[in-house]
Amino acid sequence: xxxxxxxxxxxxxxxxxxxxxxxxxxxxxxxxxxxxxxxxxxxxxxxxxxxxxxxxxxxxxxxxxxxxxxxxxxxxxxxxxxxxxxxxxxxxxxxxxxxxxxxxxxxxxxxxxxxxxxxxxxxxxxxxxxxxxxxxxxxxxxxxxxxxxxxxxxxxxxxxxxxxxxxxxxxxxxxxxxxxxxxxxxxxxxxxxxxxxxxxxxxxxxxxxxxxxxxxxxxxxxxxxxxxxxxxxxxxxxxxxxxxxxxxxxxxxxxxxxxxxxxxxxxxxxxxxxxxxxxxxxxxxxxxxxxxxxxxxxxxxxxxxxxxxxx
Amino acid sequence: xxxxxxxxxxxxxxxxxxxxxxxxxxxxxxxxxxxxxxxxxxxxxxxxxxxxxxxxxxxxxxxxxxxxxxxxxxxxxxxxxxxxxxxxxxxxxxxxxxxxxxxxxxxxxxxxxxxxxxxxxxxxxxxxxxxxxxxxxxxxxxxxxxxxxxxxxxxxxxxxxxxxxxxxxxxxxxxxxxxxxxxxxxxxxxxxxxxxxxxxxxxxxxxxxxxxxxxxxxxxxxxxxxxxxxxxxxxxxxxxxxxxxxxxxxxxxxxxxxxxxxxxxxxxxxxxxxxxxxxxxxxxxxxxxxxxxxxxxxxxxxxxxxxxxxxxxxxxxxxxxxxxxxxxxxxxxxxxxxxxxxxxxxxxxxxxxxxxxxxxxxxxxxxxxxxxxxxxxxxxxxxxxxxxxxxxxxxxxxxxxxxxxxxxxxxxxxxxxxxxxxxxxxxxxxxxxxx
Numbered sequence: 001x002x003x004x005x006x007x008x009x010x011x012x013x014x015x016x017x018x019x020x021x022x023x024x025x026x027x028x029x030x031x032x033x034x035x036x037x038x039x040x041x042x043x044x045x046x047x048x049x050x051x052x053x054x055x056x057x058x059x060x061x062x063x064x065x066x067x068x069x070x071x072x073x074x075x076x077x078x079x080x081x082x083x084x085x086x087x088x089x090x091x092x093x094x095x096x097x098x099x100x101x102x103x104x105x106x107x108x109x110x111x112x113x114x115x116x117x118x119x120x121x122x123x124x125x126x127x128x129x130x131x132x133x134x135x136x137x138x139x140x141x142x143x144x145x146x147x148x149x150x151x152x153x154x155x156x157x158x159x160x161x162x163x164x165x166x167x168x169x170x171x172x173x174x175x176x177x178x179x180x181x182x183x184x185x186x187x188x189x190x191x192x193x194x195x196x197x198x199x200x201x202x203x204x205x206x207x208x209x210x211x212x213x214x215x216x217x218x219x220x221x222x223x224x225x226x227x228x229x230x231x232x233x234x235x236x237x238x239x240x241x242x243x244x245x246x247x248x249x250x251x252x253x254x255x256x257x258x259x260x261x262x263x264x265x266x267x268x269x270x271x272x273x274x275x276x277x278x279x280x281x282x283x284x285x286x287x288x289x290x291x292x293x294x295x296x297x298x299x300x301x302x303x304x305x306x307x308x309x310x311x
Numbered sequence: 312x313x314x315x316x317x318x319x320x321x322x323x324x325x326x327x328x329x330x331x332x333x334x335x336x337x338x339x340x341x342x343x344x345x346x347x348x349x350x351x352x353x354x355x356x357x358x359x360x361x362x363x364x365x366x367x368x369x370x371x372x373x374x375x376x377x378x379x380x381x382x383x384x385x386x387x388x389x390x391x392x393x394x395x396x397x398x399x400x401x402x403x404x405x406x407x408x409x410x411x412x413x414x415x416x417x418x419x420x421x422x423x424x425x426x427x428x429x430x431x432x433x434x435x436x437x438x439x440x441x442x443x444x445x446x447x448x449x450x451x452x453x454x455x456x457x458x459x460x461x462x463x464x465x466x467x468x469x470x471x472x473x474x475x476x477x478x479x480x481x482x483x484x485x486x487x488x489x490x491x492x493x494x495x496x497x498x499x500x501x502x503x504x505x506x507x508x509x510x511x512x513x514x515x516x517x518x519x520x521x522x523x524x525x526x527x528x529x530x531x532x533x534x535x536x537x538x539x540x541x542x543x544x545x546x547x548x549x550x551x552x553x554x555x556x557x558x559x560x561x562x563x564x565x566x567x568x569x570x571x572x573x574x575x576x577x578x579x580x581x582x583x584x585x586x587x588x589x590x591x592x593x594x595x596x597x598x599x600x601x602x603x604x605x606x607x608x609x610x611x612x613x614x615x616x617x618x619x620x621x622x623x624x625x626x627x628x629x630x631x632x633x634x635x636x637x638x639x640x641x642x643x644x645x646x647x648x649x650x651x652x653x654x655x656x657x658x659x660x661x662x663x664x665x666x667x668x669x670x671x672x673x674x675x676x677x678x679x680x681x682x683x684x685x686x687x688x689x690x691x692x693x694x695x696x697x698x699x700x701x702x703x704x705x706x707x708x709x710x711x712x713x714x715x716x717x718x719x720x721x722x723x724x725x726x727x728x729x730x731x732x733x734x735x736x737x738x739x740x741x742x743x744x745x746x
Contacts, residue, residue: 020618
């Protein structure tokens with residue numbers, strides 16, 4: 001044994017080691033897990049962590065994307081490209097299919113579809129019999145997330161019961177579930193937005209182009225920057241400006257990517273990862289505060305959605 | 312605003328910055344939420360939109376100043392009842408160090424939450440209200456921190472502003488605490504205990520010194536946190552490597568990988584180098600380390616907390632749940648364990664039932680042997696016990712169906728800890744620390 005004082009791991013090394021450990025626990029404990037992959041920065045970090053956890057073997061789980069049909073084409077292309085490069089199986093299930101089946105009913109045609117992903121996710125879990133979904137949620141994102149377990153139990157309706165969570169001690173995770181029940185596993189629970197960007201920088205990860213500063217037509221709506229006239233793969237163009245709104249061409253980037261109708265960009269000239277790390281260090285607005293139009297409806301809206309099966 | 316200037320994070324990323332996990336013990340009345348709020352606020356972790364939101368809420372509740380405790384406001388159910396019901400995790404970074412705070416509710420009925428928070432912490436801040444001094448709950452928190460093996464304790468005498476920053480009041484509380492710490496063996500057990508007077512409300516001695524307590528010459532709270540040792544950095548531990556997953560990429564086109572058998576896991580303690588003689592337990596077969604991989608990287612040595620893949624010279628039958636140790640640091644697998652157990656479930660422990668014990672990556676069925684005593688967490692008295700209800704802590708023995716490779720918890724937190732699972736619900740119902 002050495003006698004000198006040991007050098008502790010750097011914070012990124014520690015977070016990486018913890019996340020790899022969690023991914024391997026999922027693989028060791030669950031019989032049919034799946035990794036939720038959107039093409040966003042958090043799930044791209046998890047793909048990198050999965051490479052470190054399981055290569056030279058294949059991932060012991062497929063990738064699953066719940067597509068609202070309102071995603072940026074750049075992100076969808078990137079998603080497909082990344083899955084192909086890794087040689088891993090990508091399953092895509094669409095909220096629009098749930099709408100056709102009648103299991104998702106929108107209040108109005110332009111209602112954001114983000115929260116309806118829960119329905120499609122639960123349908124996919126049933127279709128494939130997944131017993132665990134690995135997601136990229138972080139505890140620093142939101143106060144309902146701050147209390148979420150790393151291995152979070154969901155009942156057969158996909159519900160999260162915040163008052164009755166399984167105690168989680170040391171690094172002894174309990175991912176056991178009965179048939180029909182489900183575990184949500186969050187390997188980067190303890191990461192902050194800054195950690196994610198530092199990791200992307202250190203590992204030199206590629207990202208969809210909309211994370212970097214670019215020119216875009218937007219309008220200002222309720223204090224938020226709303227991207228307009230966004231083309232979809234289907235040829236449809238969504239987010240039309242409303243009457244009287246002034247269209248401005250602005251240099252922006254997205255801090256988070258998600259459904260077009262509820263994700264706002266921020267003004268930025270950060271066109272590479274290094275500049276984004278710097279910008280993240282000096283920003284005065286939280287990630288969700290700046291960018292999520294759907295979390296602000298009520299103080300508890302994330303908590304509410306999670307109880308309904310959202311990841 | 313505080314004078315704290317966060318180190319440029321880009322600069323910090325290039326430093327070998329470390330990570331400290333700590334917990335706070337106390338109730339809302341002790342100013343725990345205010346302390347956490349103050350740490351987040353004064354280290355400039357709180358961003359403008361969050362601040363605007365709590366300013367609004369503070370005004371709505373009729374308060375004049377911003378109530379920093381609102382920063383740790385949690386779930387809807389908690390806001391409705393005005394209580395905290397679960398451990399919350401918070402994050403901040405100074406540029407030289409990243410912190411994970413486990414914020415545990417302090418009331419007696421939440422012993423299980425405190426044990427949960429303590430299980431991953433290397434330092435505990437125990438809050439004492441300067442007007443009230445050492446209370447029953449202080450004893451409880453200290454006992455639990457001791458039980459769960461937190462090596463560093465900071466006794467924070469808060470609300471000094473309400474006793475006119477009186478040094479004599481502070482000194483008395485410190486003396487009282489030390490007397491009690493000696494009585495329960497906290498000091499004997501090698502815990503490092505530090506004291507600090509502060510006012511979380513006014514921000515004195517948290518990040519900034521303030522000018523109200525010039526008589527106190529010691530470090531501020533943040534200074535203490537910045538230099539506190541992180542887990543595993545303080546002592547030599549034997550190498551313990553529970554196997555999580557075995558990687559055998561059969562379908563690979565690469566002929567070099569045909570014979571690849573990687574044992575994947577996290578180094579729970581100690582370190583290992585290429586060439587080391589190792590033994591796989593419980594079977595006891597020996598081999599040598601051929602290679603250590605971390606992603607695409609080959610390492611010559613791996614140490615505590617690194618998640619790696621080990622390749623061995625010989626083909627040894629090894630699977631998840633086995634433990635790889637150094638051949639000169641081996642241990643005897645056991646089928647009976649004696650432990651301090653904290654019961655976490657609303658369903659009491661039943662001595663008639665069979666439970667599952669999960670220890671490292673291994674599971675075994677277990678039957679309760681004897682319950683020697685339970686501990687009154689307030690008086691620390693040992694009481695006779697038949698069964699165990701939620702929040703009870705007792706000394707129990709278990710008989711195991713499968714052998715486990717254990718160390719005493721006081722020697723090794725990773726290989727001394729286990730959880731108890733109820734097979735019918737799959738719930739985690741107990742937390743055990745092997746004696």
